[in-house]
Amino acid sequence: MLVYDGDCAFCTTSVTYAEKYVRPDCEVTAWQFADLDALGVTRERAEYELLWITPGGAVYGGAQAVAKLMLSGRGAWAPLGALLRLPPVSWAAHGVYRVIANNRDRMPGGTPACALPADRRPDTMTRP
Template sequence: MATRTPTPDELAAAAPHLPVALYDGSCVFCTAQAARARRWARGGLAVRPLQEALDDVPWVDPDDALEALHLVDRDGRSYVGAAAIVRLLRLTRPLLGILVLPYHLPGVRWLAERAYASVAARRYDIAGRHDACDEGVCGVPWAERTEGQERSASDA
């Protein structure tokens, strides 16, 4: 399943939680950057681990969200990777947002996305993982991870 456009009902239900930036809560590097984003946001943007927030934004694909930062705006639009960082800066630090204007120049967006993808692919090597990933959980697709939890809940 890929990230899709939300239905009007999904968007209405999610409204109290938007805008929101979703990050990999199992990633030490991501968690540190999320703490910085939270300080910058001053309440104007929720910054949440995707592992806790996906029920609020069901149109965001969990496996996609594990691969890159996702920012979902009040209209339900998703910004991913470098585009999410640019949007985050514009929402939280308007003066820094000016610095990202070159992002829209030809070729710069492509370079920014490649740089983001390179860091994202090595994020666990950069700063490590939280305990959940030490058990190999992060390598398992989201549906398989939650499958056992659903069975356990129905067995009870």
Template sequence: MPATVVFDGDCLFCQRSVRFIHRHDRRDRFRFAARQAAAGTRLLAEAGVGLAPNSMVLLDEEGTWLRSDAVLRIAVQLGRPWSAAGVLLLVPRPLRDAAYRVVAAIRHRISGMLPACELPDAALRAKILE
């Protein structure tokens, strides 16, 4: 089964992150589920995560990953140049997650500075679990 990224479907910043992952996912490794959708809620419950507010979640064959672990593991799987971010996994998790929490706390303000998101193309829609 492909890795699944569970994201906040109400957050423009998160939606743009999903588009970025999809655009750079050359090996077709990822599927996506908004945490507000039935599939996202079910996957989070099965993983024992709850609704995981303010956290992107990666579910893959190795486990369930939250916050900076999720983002960096996704980057590693995207290949070059994004995989270079994997070196940040050597930074202690509390430090990485502190930086993640800062971005998570201001993501809605960041979203307000971004242009409106267009509808996903057919290829991305096929990867979104309902």
């Protein structure tokens, strides 16, 4: 399962792109609609980074979640995902992921809501 921040326009746009072009073999859901307790993750972690959760309950976050997403994709995406897991590429991927995630409100498609903590965001979605 891929879990992302559904309140963030940049995140939603990125996931929509991945669903269309990478075509991962997984369920995709916004954390706002997920049973985080059942998935074994906290709200804080789900707000902080993209999450990839295996059927066995292993949780990968950030750049490693992107790598897992790509590994489950079709075509040339899988080799790119494998590359993202190898040092030193994985170290660079982590740094790039954090820069993008920390500035997602400034990214194309980002909105001011992307920068706010969840308890201060406009309530545009119904939460479970």
